[in-house]
Amino acid sequence: MKDLINQIRYLPSHEWGRIDEIGILTVGISDHAQDLLGDIVFVELPEIGKYLDAEEESAIVESVKAASDIYAPLSGEVIEINEILIDEPEIVNESPLKDGWFYKIKVANIEEFDDLMREDEYQASCEEE
């Protein structure tokens, strides 16, 4: 389990999930996604305590261009949300992989983590778009 710490994986729909501490997945959107969306103006986050299935709609991000659903990379219970995004959604544009995280879940099944895309696979899939 420990060797997964700081490892990041992606969904083809541009969400990232990172194991920041044992059993906890932090979720956000990729730099490529924030760039595609342009200026982000609203973020709707899930409720704490909500159980999400992998690839379930979990949040909404809306930019001047479009609204997009954010899918959960893994199954698990939401334990923390990044409330600052509600008033300062532009943080997602400025720091998509760090300060612009969306929520954290207590991972239900860590084996699902390996099904996600690795950094190089994800970057390759972005180039194909």
Added chain:
Amino acid sequence: MTDFHGWSMPINYGSQISEHKEVRKNCGVFDVSHMVVVDFKGPDARKFTRKLIANDVDNLKEDYDGIYSAMLRENAGVIDDLIAYKMEFGYRLVLNCARREEDLKWISLVSSGFDIEIKEREDLDIIAVQGPKSLSILSDLGLDSLESKKRNQGIYKDKVLAVKTGYTGEKGFEIILPNDQSKSFWEKILKAGVRPIGLAARDTLRLEAGMNLYGFEMDDSISPLECNMAWTISWLDENRSFIGKEALIKKFESNKHHELVGIMLDERTILRHGQKLFLDEAKEFEGVVTSGTYSPTLKRPIALARLPRQDKKFCFTEARGKLIQAKIGSTKFVHEGKEVFKERK
């Protein structure tokens, strides 16, 4: 960069919201050379222009004064919106790039029988400088005589027409100049510390200012009464016959037309072009969002919408599966950096 009716144009140079705020706070520069400039010369230039557009160029007193107007079909549908300037040689129209072919076709058709020369000025570019600091920046560049001018008045110097006008709701200027001067002028403006602004911020600025965009608030199935352009129709000279006049009078008399309103939301969701609006919770289809965005100045969603004329204070729309309420009010949201939206009382 995006393809905009054959022109390769930047949507934004960086963040569109920061570009937007820069224009409201300081100053920004826009390359709007894609817009179409057409000059009318000759003995019938005045007579022709008075027939062609719904506003009346006889309201222009001095050379280089301009008026905003619609150009209508016989059925009063808006072919295009434009600014017409009085020039020493006749009149100059500045039209939308997206409507270039339709406009030129129509102008040529209507001009039959008039003794005029119509010339599209592809040798001219247009640069807009907009924002509270625009006047001092242009004064530093030698256009200091603009100071005393009122809105829609201009000066002409060294083949450059500079007019106090714009599409942002801020103090600002549009400068129509020969191609061979535009690059060095653009560079001078940037050197003065002015940021270039892309199409995306141009759209949010005009929307906050309650200004129409062709293809959104108006098209040739919409009359000026339905897109907040009734004020641009000149009735002062009742003997003047302009195209669309009779259809407009009928529409006024029937009093059944739609109107353009401003919409403001408390919810965190942007209304989008084409989204349906309802006047009651029973959700009968009633109106449509013509343009919607997030207002960077007011930090909330705003929209322009076409609704049947009525006096309701609220309307409803569906977002993410639920019905949400929106305030109806004035089409103007921001003027010179300040909120001016008036809710219906």
